[in-house]
Amino acid sequence: MSNEKLTKIEQLCRDKNLKMTGQRKVIAQVLSESEDHPTVEEVYERASSIDGNISLATVYRTVRLLEEENILQSHDFGDGRSRYEEWEDFDNHHHHLIDLESGKIIEFRNDELEILKEKIADELGYKLIDHKLELYGVPVDSKRNPGKK
Amino acid sequence: MSNEKLTKIEQLCRDKNLKMTGQRKVIAQVLSESEDHPTVEEVYERASSIDGNISLATVYRTVRLLEEENILQSHDFGDGRSRYEEWEDFDNHHHHLIDLESGKIIEFRNDELEILKEKIADELGYKLIDHKLELYGVPVDSKRNPGKK
DNA sequence: GTTGATGCAAAATTTTTGCAAGATG
């Protein structure tokens, strides 16, 4: 019973020889278990509920580190705070549709898009490192009952 | 010689019956003439050089208003500040490739992408209101002389 | 042991707001 319960993020950290402090293990666990896109504050709250000995500054430093190591990706969905999510493998690369009525975030992936974006970058003379597509929309049903605006 | 020199943004404001104060006219002019993606601070500096009687708070309030009116769109290119740019007509809808080595921002448009994104939203049951694609890459030449990382 | 990580509190940055005064339509 040594490494059998490592979360994916903790495993990636170990692969990169990052020091695994108690705080980092908890933050890694929180992020690996999160299925949404938590803000730093939310990561801090979830981590604190597991281990009270974690400071907000450490969460900020840790997510920054994990982003630099390409373990996390950050998002800006337009509300002024950065949100974080585990980087997916190539096969799971996905994007987001933000429901402008409910604020709900829908993940999707699309192979045509994956191919197209490589092509676009190539035509511009670039090798693609990262990319993000965000769609903002309203449910088609609500076209008939226009809310505000 | 009445309205012949109105900038596009000022015209859009008038169409929406927004009060056209001196400050708003200057900010509209700055934004219409900008070909980059200025931050609020940059808009403030450019506006101040035309008319010293404009405060930073007014620039913040004005870009927020123009964004709500769908006259401006905001971007987050990952440096913690919002950047603004005039909304383009449908035919000029474009996206951005961020050069990770130089920080340069390259605009492009792609018809295939415009079609594909509508299709994706449609399949998810949404009517598309807005969207943004950002590509992050390095020039292909630099693959041979890898800089840092 | 060396090196790097943490907590705390202070500071830096970006953005918002209350309010009295002023400008617009």
Next chain:
DNA sequence: CATCTTGCAAAAATTTTGCATCAAC
């Protein structure tokens, strides 16, 4: 002249940092 906008300064919100202490390897 009623309503909305502005400037100012203060406050809010988010993120970063200096430094002494502590933990990982």
